[in-house]
Structures are given as C-alpha cells and as structure tokens.
Amino acid sequence: MADALAAGTPVPAAPQVSRSVRLAAHAAALTLVPSGLWRIAIALGWDSGFTDEDLRPENFPGEGSPYLIGLSLFAEALGLLTLGLVHRWGEELPRWVPVLGGRRIPVSAAVIPASLGAVLVTLITLTGAFGWNDADNMGAAGSPDGGHYWLMTACYLPLLAWGPLLAVVTVAYYRRRRRGR
Numbered sequence: 343m344a345d346a347l348a349a350g351t352p353v354p355a356a357p358q359v360s361r362s363v364r365l366a367a368h369a370a371a372l373t374l375v376p377s378g379l380w381r382i383a384i385a386l387g388w389d390s391g392f393t394d395e396d397l398r399p400e401n402f403p404g405e406g407s408p409y410l411i412g413l414s415l416f417a418e419a420l421g422l423l424t425l426g427l428v429h430r431w432g433e434e435l436p437r438w439v440p441v442l443g444g445r446r447i448p449v450s451a452a453v454i455p456a457s458l459g460a461v462l463v464t465l466i467t468l469t470g471a472f473g474w475n476d477a478d479n480m481g482a483a484g485s486p487d488g489g490h491y492w493l494m495t496a497c498y499l500p501l502l503a504w505g506p507l508l509a510v511v512t513v514a515y516y517r518r519r520r521r522g523r
Contacts, residue, residue: 391490
C-alpha cells in the first residue's frame, strides 16, 4: 500500500454501503420508536387503557416509571447499534474511545452479536405476535380494548420487522467487510 501511495496510484476504497442497506439499518432502529413512545407515555401518566393492578393509570407516574422509561431507552440503544453496521464507527472505534480508539473492529465482533440478536428478536416478536390475544396477554382482563387496543397493537407491530431488517443489514456488513480486506 505504501508503494501505491508513493507511486500516486489511488488506494482502492472499501466497498460502499448501498442505499437500500442504509435504509434498512435506519428502519431497523426506527422500528422500536413507537413501542418506546407507548411505554414512555404510560410512565408519564397517560391512560393507556390498562386497568389491571400493575398498569392502572393511577400508578403512573410512580415507582414503575423508571423501569418503563429505562426499558424504552435500552431497547432504542440496541436498535441504534444497527447503524454501526453501515457507518464507519462500526468498522473502526472512534479515536475518542479510551485505550481502544482507532482500532479496527473484528468482523466477528459485530456479526456474531448482530446475528444472534436478529434471530432472538425475530423469535421473540413472532412468538409475541402469535400470542398477542392470548388470555395471558392482550386477551387478559384489565388489558386495553377498543381504541387503546388498536393503538397499542399499531405501536408494537413495527417490532416484527426489527429482526429481519437487522439480519439483512448484518449480512450486508459481513459481505462488505469480507470484500474490503
């Protein structure tokens, strides 16, 4: 590579991320926003239609609020990690990171957790979708009904796309990084 630079020959650039893969990464991160907003609204005292003991509107804001807000922020942080699969910071740690800054991220260090995450999220969301109306879930007494039911369903429905979108972005990351060696 030093010879190429000295001779004025351009160094081949790493393969670029396609527009469709970038869109898939951003969509994956955005799939968590509606359910997070739903939980945060409950934590702040919005009447979500729940009447069971734990989620009654009069319990919020209250001691369960930090849990709902924390869960929403944690889930969104996981979703935002998908963006690392299409941005430079997912290939090389930023220089400001103590001790490790500037080092390349091994392909397997990103692909293995992302692949496991895609599989787990897909299984969890599909299981949740098939059991959505069971007696232990939204079919239980005290669960939202009517407009609240449909709003909650609409807020959680995008989660079904999270796992498959993450899988697509992970495969693209793996292929791009392997070609860029």
